[in-house]
Amino acid sequence: MTEFSEWFHNILEEAEIIDTRYPIKGMHVWLPQGFKIRKHTLNILKEILDEDHEEVLFPLLIPEDELAKEAIHVKGFESEVYWVTHGGLTELNKKFALRPTSETAMYPMFSLWVRSHTDLPMKFYQVVNTFRYETKHTRPLIRVREITTFTEAHTVHATREEADMQVKRAIEIYETFFHELGIPYTISKRPEWDKFPGADYTMAFDTLLPDGKTLQIATVHNLGQTFAKTFNITYEALEGEHEYAYQTCYGLSDRVIASIIGIHGDEAGLCLSPAVAPYQMVIVPIIFKKGGEEVLDFCRKLEEKLKGEGFRVHFDDRDIRAGKKYYEWEMRGVPLRLEVGPRDIANKKVVTVRRDNGEKEFMDFNPETFIEDITSLMEKINIDMNKKAWKSFEDEIRTVESIEEVKKTMDELGGIISFDWCGDESCGKDLEETAGVDVLGIQSESEDGKVCMNCGKPAKHVALMAKTY
Numbered sequence: 001m002t003e004f005s006e007w008f009h010n011i012l013e014e015a016e017i018i019d020t021r022y023p024i025k026g027m028h029v030w031l032p033q034g035f036k037i038r039k040h041t042l043n044i045l046k047e048i049l050d051e052d053h054e055e056v057l058f059p060l061l062i063p064e065d066e067l068a069k070e071a072i073h074v075k076g077f078e079s080e081v082y083w084v085t086h087g088g089l090t091e092l093n094k095k096f097a098l099r100p101t102s103e104t105a106m107y108p109m110f111s112l113w114v115r116s117h118t119d120l121p122m123k124f125y126q127v128v129n130t131f132r133y134e135t136k137h138t139r140p141l142i143r144v145r146e147i148t149t150f151t152e153a154h155t156v157h158a159t160r161e162e163a164d165m166q167v168k169r170a171i172e173i174y175e176t177f178f179h180e181l182g183i184p185y186t187i188s189k190r191p192e193w194d195k196f197p198g199a200d201y202t203m204a205f206d207t208l209l210p211d212g213k214t215l216q217i218a219t220v221h222n223l224g225q226t227f228a229k230t231f232n233i234t235y236e237a238l239e240g241e242h243e244y245a246y247q248t249c250y251g252l253s254d255r256v257i258a259s260i261i262g263i264h265g266d267e268a269g270l271c272l273s274p275a276v277a278p279y280q281m282v283i284v285p286i287i288f289k290k291g292g293e294e295v296l297d298f299c300r301k302l303e304e305k306l307k308g309e310g311f312r313v314h315f316d317d318r319d320i321r322a323g324k325k326y327y328e329w330e331m332r333g334v335p336l337r338l339e340v341g342p343r344d345i346a347n348k349k350v351v352t353v354r355r356d357n358g359e360k361e362f363m364d365f366n367p368e369t370f371i372e373d374i375t376s377l378m379e380k381i382n383i384d385m386n387k388k389a390w391k392s393f394e395d396e397i398r399t400v401e402s403i404e405e406v407k408k409t410m411d412e413l414g415g416i417i418s419f420d421w422c423g424d425e426s427c428g429k430d431l432e433e434t435a436g437v438d439v440l441g442i443q444s445e446s447e448d449g450k451v452c453m454n455c456g457k458p459a460k461h462v463a464l465m466a467k468t469y
């Protein structure tokens with residue numbers, strides 16, 4: 001996959017994920033196949049979030065004066081906000097922003113809802129579209145202007161410690177989610193100059209696409225009391241005095257779908273994990289002259305049986321060559337193909353072929369064990385795809401000792417570089433400039449005696465850098 005972005009654009013079209021021909025740049029149409037992948041992906045995330053969050057839905061439009069309230073926040077978004085200026089033929093006396101993210105939509109309401117410490121903690125999320133007039137190169141699913149699958153969570157707490165704990169909880173939530181999807185990642189604390197506008201600090205998940213560039217696939221922000229002070233979110237504490245609340249917010253987007261497609265895909269096309277595949281299995285009948293009816297009949301029963309067990313199955317009974325079917329369903333990333341011919345029926349076998357590693361198996365079609373065998377095969381595919389993705393990801397994380405090595409590594413290999421850093425903004429910026437990379441963030445503290453790879457001062461942190469989207 002030397003030309004990843006060409007492969008990526010082609011597969012989005014060939015596998016009918018989205019249609020990028022919609023006449024607004026950076027805004028695309030979810031086609032049925034893509035919509036199903038998105039639906040299954042969101043169901044996994046919502047199941048996790050629903051354990052300790054409430055789902056809500058806020059309006060799309062944000063009054064200009066609310067958006068402008070938090071100075072740093074609005075500064076960070078002012079160049080990206082779309083505005084509504086008219087209602088029909090009437091010019092609005094106050095402009096409305098299309099939400100770029102929903103802090104300034106939600107927090108005026110949180111100010112009304114939070115009265116006493118007994119109202120806390122509050123943990124909400126919503127799955128909405130948000131709008132950002134991205135000026136950098138837009139790319140389908142990766143950098144869009146309508147973020148159609150923006151899942152944002154916002155929490156309110158009585159103490160700083162609780163908010164810090166919630167950041168850790170949010171990180172756990174995303175770790176669980178990405179493991180279910182088989183997406184590898186590093187987690188790092190963004191440098192001061194690259195944190196969410198208005199946040200105390202930002203923790204970010206970065207994954208790697210096949211072209212060696214990292215993609216920020218989720219972020220968790222500790223907002224401290226900044227927004228609470230701006231939007232007057234206070235609660236009556238035990239002794240009756242009023243305290244400003246502490247907040248966090250965290251989110252991810254369509255980029256998760258881009259990662260599923262880009263990381264697991266290969267020359268044959270999509271490779272979907274059973275967790276998100278629209279069809280988890282496709283049944284292909286092997287028809288010869290005679291015995292055709294018997295095979296078709298057997299396959300229909302097999303499809304019913306598997307559907308009855310809750311699997312997402314498709315019986316492809318089109319009158320075309322089996323090979324053409326194999327090509328199509330492999331391109332669409334169906335995790336498992338079941339081939340059934342007259343001999344297999346006679347031997348009470350079903351041939352299974354895995355999309356992720358091509359493994360072929362003659363599975364006993366024994367009513368007692370078949371469903372169990374299929375279920376464990378599906379789980380094995382999920383686990384193996386996760387392991388494979390993590391293995392190739394970890395192979396792309398390298399440690400370097402000098403700037404010369406950074407440029408060489410970045411130009412020839414891409415990937416993520418781990419290095420000892422002093423933590424100074426001037427040094428970090430200088431490093432980004434000279435090496436043409438981004439400092440992703442801080443991962444851990446440096447060992448004693450280590451010096452900064454860029455400036456030679458005593459190193460404080462082990463940090464990561466990469467070429468990013």
Ligand SMILES: Nc1ncnc2c1ncn2[C@@H]1O[C@H](COS(=O)(=O)NC(=O)[C@@H](N)CS)[C@@H](O)[C@H]1O
Pocket residue numbers: 100101102103132134141142143144145147151152153196216217218219221249250251252253254255
């Ligand atoms: N233009 C974009 N296209 C696709 N995904 C995007 C875009 N901009 C941001 N994202 C994704 O959305 C995530 C959350 O956006 S954010 O600005 O970092 N954080 C927030 O907006 C906070 N309110 C938490 S939801 C990012 O981590 C990134 O994965």
Ligand SMILES: [Mg+2]
Pocket residue numbers: 132
């Ligand atoms: Mg942005």
Ligand SMILES: [Zn+2]
Pocket residue numbers: 421422423424427428452453454455456457
């Ligand atoms: Zn330094």
